[in-house]
Amino acid sequence: xxxxxxxxxxxxxxxxxxxxxxxxxxxxxxxxxxxxxxxxxxxxxxxxxxxxxxxxxxxxxxxxxxxxxxxxxxxxxxxxxxxxxxxxxxxxxxxxxxxxxxxxxxxxxxxxxxxxxxxxxxxxxxxxxxxxxxxxxxxxxxxxxxxxxxxxxxxxxxxxxxxxxxxxxxxxxxxxxxxxxxxxxxxxxxxxxxxxxxxxxxxxxxxxxxxxxxxxxxxxxxxxxxxxxxxxxxxxxxxxxxxxxxxxxxxxxxxxxxxxxxxxxxxxxxxxxxxxxxxxxxxxxxxxxxxxxxxxxxxxxxxxxxxxxxxxxxxxxxxxxxxxxxxxxxxxxxxxxxxxxxxxxxxxxxxxxxxxxxxxxxxxxxxxxxxxxxxx
Amino acid sequence: xxxxxxxxxxxxxxxxxxxxxxxxxxxxxxxxxxxxxxxxxxxxxxxxxxxxxxxxxxxxxxxxxxxxxxxxxxxxxxxxxxxxxxxxxxxxxxxxxxxxxxxxxxxxxxxxxxxxxxxxxxxxxxxxxxxxxxxxxxxxxxxxxxxxxxxxxxxxxxxxxxxxxxxxxxxxxxxxxxxxxxxxxxxxxxxxxxxxxxxxxxxxxxxxxxxxxxxxxxxxxxxxxxxxxxxxxxxxxxxxxxxxxxxxxxxxxxxxxxxxxxxxxxxxxxxxxxxxxxxxxxxxxxxxxxxxxxxxxxxxxxxxxxxxxxxxxxxxxxxxxxxxxxxxxxxxxxxxxxxxxxxxxxxxxxxxxxxxxxxxxxxxxxxxxxxxxxxx
Numbered sequence: 001x002x003x004x005x006x007x008x009x010x011x012x013x014x015x016x017x018x019x020x021x022x023x024x025x026x027x028x029x030x031x032x033x034x035x036x037x038x039x040x041x042x043x044x045x046x047x048x049x050x051x052x053x054x055x056x057x058x059x060x061x062x063x064x065x066x067x068x069x070x071x072x073x074x075x076x077x078x079x080x081x082x083x084x085x086x087x088x089x090x091x092x093x094x095x096x097x098x099x100x101x102x103x104x105x106x107x108x109x110x111x112x113x114x115x116x117x118x119x120x121x122x123x124x125x126x127x128x129x130x131x132x133x134x135x136x137x138x139x140x141x142x143x144x145x146x147x148x149x150x151x152x153x154x155x156x157x158x159x160x161x162x163x164x165x166x167x168x169x170x171x172x173x174x175x176x177x178x179x180x181x182x183x184x185x186x187x188x189x190x191x192x193x194x195x196x197x198x199x200x201x202x203x204x205x206x207x208x209x210x211x212x213x214x215x216x217x218x219x220x221x222x223x224x225x226x227x228x229x230x231x232x233x234x235x236x237x238x239x240x241x242x243x244x245x246x247x248x249x250x251x252x253x254x255x256x257x258x259x260x261x262x263x264x265x266x267x268x269x270x271x272x273x274x275x276x277x278x279x280x281x282x283x284x285x286x287x288x289x290x291x292x293x294x295x296x297x298x299x300x301x302x303x304x305x306x307x308x309x310x311x312x313x314x315x316x317x318x319x320x321x322x323x324x325x326x327x328x329x330x331x332x333x334x335x336x337x338x339x340x341x342x343x344x345x346x347x348x349x350x351x352x353x354x355x356x357x358x359x360x361x362x363x364x365x366x367x368x369x370x371x372x373x374x375x376x
Numbered sequence: 377x378x379x380x381x382x383x384x385x386x387x388x389x390x391x392x393x394x395x396x397x398x399x400x401x402x403x404x405x406x407x408x409x410x411x412x413x414x415x416x417x418x419x420x421x422x423x424x425x426x427x428x429x430x431x432x433x434x435x436x437x438x439x440x441x442x443x444x445x446x447x448x449x450x451x452x453x454x455x456x457x458x459x460x461x462x463x464x465x466x467x468x469x470x471x472x473x474x475x476x477x478x479x480x481x482x483x484x485x486x487x488x489x490x491x492x493x494x495x496x497x498x499x500x501x502x503x504x505x506x507x508x509x510x511x512x513x514x515x516x517x518x519x520x521x522x523x524x525x526x527x528x529x530x531x532x533x534x535x536x537x538x539x540x541x542x543x544x545x546x547x548x549x550x551x552x553x554x555x556x557x558x559x560x561x562x563x564x565x566x567x568x569x570x571x572x573x574x575x576x577x578x579x580x581x582x583x584x585x586x587x588x589x590x591x592x593x594x595x596x597x598x599x600x601x602x603x604x605x606x607x608x609x610x611x612x613x614x615x616x617x618x619x620x621x622x623x624x625x626x627x628x629x630x631x632x633x634x635x636x637x638x639x640x641x642x643x644x645x646x647x648x649x650x651x652x653x654x655x656x657x658x659x660x661x662x663x664x665x666x667x668x669x670x671x672x673x674x675x676x677x678x679x680x681x682x683x684x685x686x687x688x689x690x691x692x693x694x695x696x697x698x699x700x701x702x703x704x705x706x707x708x709x710x711x712x713x714x715x716x717x718x719x720x721x722x723x724x725x726x727x728x729x730x731x732x733x734x735x736x737x738x739x740x741x742x743x744x745x746x747x748x749x750x751x752x
Binding site for chain 1: 691694701705712713723
């Protein structure tokens with residue numbers, strides 16, 4: 001019998017590059033930026049459509065108070081999808097989060113279950129390409145490869161890590177070894193990667209047999225695995241003990257396992273992928289009108305081009321004579337920003353944080369409810 | 377005994393060049409743009425400080441429902457200032473409004489009272505210059521001149537009418553005849569006016585003996601005066617009859633009287649005057665910080681220069697990487713506009729008006745109260 005596929009959705013991320021929509025305590029995976037569903041909800045539904053699995057098998061790994069939002073959003077989608085919500089008491093990076101999920105999957109579904117690890121905050125334009133890649137991934141994972149999916153780059157992006165593609169693996173036609181994992185490059189290096197053609201964006205999606213990835217933890221990062229198991233024993237699978245968990249070494253999964261493993265397989269895929277890392281990238285992947293504007297909600301624009309406008313339900317956003325400007329009204333804050341100037345937004349959020357402005361971390365409950373109702 | 381001075385504040389103007397702060401039914405004279413008081417309140421207080429008159433003598437001429445705002449704002453300032461609120465049932469331009477006031481002043485204070493006619497929506501930086509000019513004006517008015525005040529231009533403004541200064545009048549040292557009234561010029565003409573030195577901006581402020589201006593109406597615009605008197609008889613001084621009033625010829629006072637009169641006197645004055653005709657001009661006359669930003673209320677700016685930001689009490693306005701941008705949040709609408717692009721703002725307001733958006737004409741009552749409380 002074929003091994004069951006268990007989607008493991010990593011849902012702990014924070015980040016304020018999409019502030020004020022995204023807050024530390026209500027990060028972007030919960031936002032409905034591109035459809036009437038949130039990125040998390042889209043990820044969960046996509047995992048079902050691109051594999052032969054069922055909603056009851058979806059596992060989410062989330063962080064502290066974020067678990068209530070995960071539970072609410074998955075319940076709204078399908079009750080069974082909210083069965084396995086693993087809640088990290090503190091953020092210990094992806095090596096810990098994936099080890100936690102792996103231990104839980106092993107306990108519930110046995111070591112032969114295939115984990116499909118997915119970030120919760122990415123956009124996919126072409127699901128059928130992804131489904132094909134996952135099918136290849138499942139084959140390689142069944143043969144004890146640690147599979148990672150590399151996105152064919154469409155531009156010299158400096159915000160992503162890259163994977164250099166190695167040879168085709170024996171017995172496969174489109175599955176490769178990894179020649180190297182490389183950090184975020186500078187622009188000339190990124191340009192050379194795109195020209196070279198053998199470098200792919202590191203998507204953060206993985207597939208592996210649960211028993212195999214746990215064995216790789218034993219070999220390459222035994223301290224992390226031991227600490228995760230200890231925290232699970234001191235608490236339980238769903239809520240590991242906080243004090244024990246806080247002591248787990250904080251490392252990204254790529255560094256702790258993938259870069260050290262001798263069993264890595266890379267599957268190239270072009271699923272029209274974006275991590276929606278900024279307002280600029282949201283504008284790029286959104287449907288634009290003739291004036292190159294992206295407009296959501298109650299807004300009026302005159303003599304304006306290249307803008308991204310997200311209005312709040314209760315209030316008109318009116319734009320006159322703007323170029324490449326982002327206007328986002330969340331009800332408690334209105335951001336007006338140059339679309340491309342991410343440094344300025346970073347400086348703004350840092351300034352607000354320094355002033356202890358609660359809008360950096362919190363989204364008021366009433367606005368969460370409104371946002372879920374009205375952003376579509 | 378010297379003739380009493382009666383300030384007549386024209387308070388019927390509408391206009392949406394300062395939209396969304398200014399609405400058709402809540403125009404800019406009611407807004408607190410530059411101090412904790414509205415432009416109307418500032419005008420009323422200034423009329424007392426620059427003349428020897430008292431608050432009970434202030435007359436306002438206003439339009440329809442606007443009278444409630446006039447009454448509220450003058451009452452907040454000083455109860456006696458709200459005694460004489462004359463309410464036009466429809467807008468018939470300044471010749472009708474001033475005739476209405478003149479008839480009322482004659483009835484209450486007699487023909488020798490000196491009317492000081494003032495727009496309600498201008499900004500004055502230097503009151504002592506103005507007080508000196510009014511003192512000269514009162515002398516000339518007592519000698520039956522129709523006095524107008526001409527502002528020494530500081531730039532080739534194409535948005536104002538101009539007065540060409542004539543010779544000094546006999547018996548006066550700084551009071552001139554008017555060589556000509558000229559319409560809003562194009563830019564080269566405006567530049568030649570500034571270079572010439574004998575052209576002044578037409579401020580819309582006037583002084584005259586009530587009996588004299590009524591006599592000039594009899595001579596130059598008898599139809600307007602007769603129609604105003606008829607409407608006052610059919611109604612009363614405070615509320616002329618609507619149907620009768622609607623039939624009054626609509627003409628500006630400049631055209632109906634000043635351009636035809638042989639008794640005009642012009643007093644040049646440089647009181648640091650502005651009609652605050654746009655967000656750009658509000659930015660220009662406001663106190664700017666080191667980054668050339670003007671910021672009111674709860675706002676945060678990063679890497680932004682030359683901006684005018686007016687935040688609403690309940691919500692943060694956060695700006696990142698902006699240049700010369702206006703952001704005005706009124707609670708029910710947020711304008712984001714290029715500071716200098718008045719055509720774009722005009723197009724925007726026209727577009728909203730065409731869509732019957734109520735925000736063009738109305739400001740919700742709750743927001744009026746909030747605005748009065750919080751804009752300072």
